[in-house]
Amino acid sequence: MVRARRLIGTAIAASLLFGCSEPAEERTPHSDSLWSIERWKAEGTAAVLIDVSRDADYAEGHLPGAHQLWRTDIESTDYPYGGMAASREHVLELMDSLGVAPGQQIVLYDGVGGCDAARLWWLLKLFGHPKVALLDGGARAWTLGGDALSVEVPSPTPSSGFQFVGQPDASLLATVDDVRKAAGEGVVLLDTRTEDEHTGRRMKSGAVRAGRIPQSLHYNWGNAVDLNGSGCLKAVADLEWDLTAAGVQFDAPIITYCHTGVRSAHTTFVLRELLGFERVSNYDGSWTEWSHLEELPIVADQPVNPAL
DSSP, X not given: OHHHHHHHHHHHHHHHHHTSSSOGGGXXXXXXXXXXXXXXXXXXXXXXXXXXXXXXXXXXXXXXXXXXXXXXXXXXXXXXXXXXBOOHHHHHXXXXXXXXXXXXXXXXXXXXXXXXXXXXXXXXXXXXXXXXXXXXXXXXXXXXXXXXXXXXXXXXXXXXXXXXXXXXXXGGEEOHHHHHXXXXXXXXXXXXXXXXXXXXXXXXXXXXXXXXXXXXXXXXXXGGBOTTTTOOBOOXXXXXXXXXXXXXXXXXXXXXXXXXXXXXXXXXHIIIIISOOOSEEEESSHHHHHHHOTTSOOBOSSOOOTTO
């Protein structure tokens, strides 16, 4: 059954691909964006490894040599709501503090299937760092392979004068104005939160209204990951199957969103780097920003359940 599902998923995705406006040659997965544990062991000595996790989780154990950052390190405080991306200058200073050299390979991981790491991947690519990858499976795959975690904190190398040597990629970013216009321009809006958040049954802290952006499709970001096993991303055929089943039309531009642009950054990574679809952007403000702007419409199928 699993093999049949993969074959059918590939066939569906292929039929969509060859009938879409993007030429097949433009749909090229970016193999250097996802590193295996084996590749890290073989090639990681020249790279900077960053564990994107809370201080307490990092202190309990991390991959040897990994530096640590958390979401709050890459968020702006200039908005009346939280979760917005930090500025290019702030991220530049942050990389410089870790001793990252201009153009140096960066490998990111976390302990939750790459979700938190993907947010930093998205920011670095947005601002123009050309060599950044996720470590497939992260800490879970590392320990399942029999390797031990470390509690030693590495010292950053002397300041290397970090600069973004690549061109900024504005196509990765969707603003609230982009989302306002999306429906009229045939853009797919993809809500990557849980079903309870999508229907309005749950409202996470930081939002002021529950529900979803009108005309949004639903695809839980975690469907892309073996969260109960290795923590690694699923096979490409399975990713294509699940996204197709969610109603995603790959011949249209896609804007992903979640609560604060973290989970949706992961789905952006999946769509762009693994499946090769270039017209995918991440709505930075996501539901938190949208819910704060009272003039914007929402859809809610169920009342909020305070117990969730």
